[in-house]
Amino acid sequence: MMLQIEKNIENEHSVLSLIGEIDASNSVELDEVILDMVQGGVRNLLVDCSQLEYISSAGLGVFMSYLEEFQEKEIKLVIFGLKEKVFQVFNILGLDQLIKIKSTKKDALEEVL
Amino acid sequence: MMLQIEKNIENEHSVLSLIGEIDASNSVELDEVILDMVQGGVRNLLVDCSQLEYISSAGLGVFMSYLEEFQEKEIKLVIFGLKEKVFQVFNILGLDQLIKIKSTKKDALEEVL
């Protein structure tokens, strides 16, 4: 299985773990999960990317498409645990300026509490 | 002599011939000649580049610096006879969109008459 997505609803926040590789063939799965969580009223969304090996523009585009809505609805999005090679892809596009990116879950939690 | 500049005041227009190479060491010469002509009240300035072998950013910058003034004072500038290699340098910067460039003196004259 190329991509596995785990959802964990904790007290004040939800953690989405992305495991594997996201490309044009499966980015819609990421989109559906996020849409679900938004509809479920998520307030703080942490995305654990410590096991994300790859993300292409299709996956990045999914995150981008929610940024304005998150801002309007005051939903906090924090991505954490990115591997260096994956982080550098966010970096090329300057997405690290648009999305909160933290090294560890602890740092990410501090952002939303 | 690396750069030779010839001025020809004809009836309705002046022709400036640039012969040789223009770089940071001599672009001021081009600047002085153009300034002179402006002060002399030139209305139509044709620049013959058929013997211009090279122009670096210093020379291009001289032309650029006059464009607004020429527009305000309704002075017409037309460059003609550019060798392909020199034209391509204007082209890289999109200067062919900002400055009238013609193949032949005849075409250039048609622009100003």
Next chain:
Amino acid sequence: MKHELKLYCDTTRLSELRNFLGDILEDTSLTEVDQHQVILAVEEVCANLIIHSHDCNPKECIDLTVKKSADLMIFEIRDFGQGFNILEYQEPDISFVMKSKRKGGLGIILVKRIMDKIEFETKANINICRLFKILKSK
């Protein structure tokens, strides 16, 4: 050295493409981060062809040739049909992509920022997109 791959126009084949490229890139002087980016750039061009030019028709295919020398890699991507000239495409600002909300529009920006040179040509109905990556840095 020359490597070839026939890629069927089905996005589920993209992982195969990544494996193919990963094996070739492993033997180069590129860092892990650079290797990753080169794989991404080539995939983006191929994914675009699969999706936009070939409508994800798994019976159609595109051909990839990778040429490697001491200091340069050339990725040549060939397909038939309506060509799309990536050089003529004017990339949008990232802020525009964000506002458009169409979950796309970042691919070509990535390709242009990752690769050192891009060529495109169409001859006799074959479209060729060449991506160049410089290997040597010293």
Next chain:
Amino acid sequence: MKHELKLYCDTTRLSELRNFLGDILEDTSLTEVDQHQVILAVEEVCANLIIHSHDCNPKECIDLTVKKSADLMIFEIRDFGQGFNILEYQEPDISFVMKSKRKGGLGIILVKRIMDKIEFETKANINICRLFKILKSK
């Protein structure tokens, strides 16, 4: 193959630089137009060093090394002193350059559009700017 030139910081020496580069480029597969542009790009970087970093002091100098392989040319420009990182410099719009009327500001734009890759590093007080041009296209 490797070629070296010591260039004194005097703009009247730039024509020497062009001759030096012209001789090397003549033997490559680059078209006349491309050769001309590569000469221009290297000159722009050197002219900037002469003017902005070395105040046209003809006693100071910069070192140029040109390396040529089958498919790549590398122009390495070294100097001492206060470094200027061309990669960090944000080029202005051409329309801004026109309005500014300062008869300059086009050099680095040209360099970035002509060359395929640019590197900059400073180590032990030596600044190194490397310009890469890909030779092969097929």
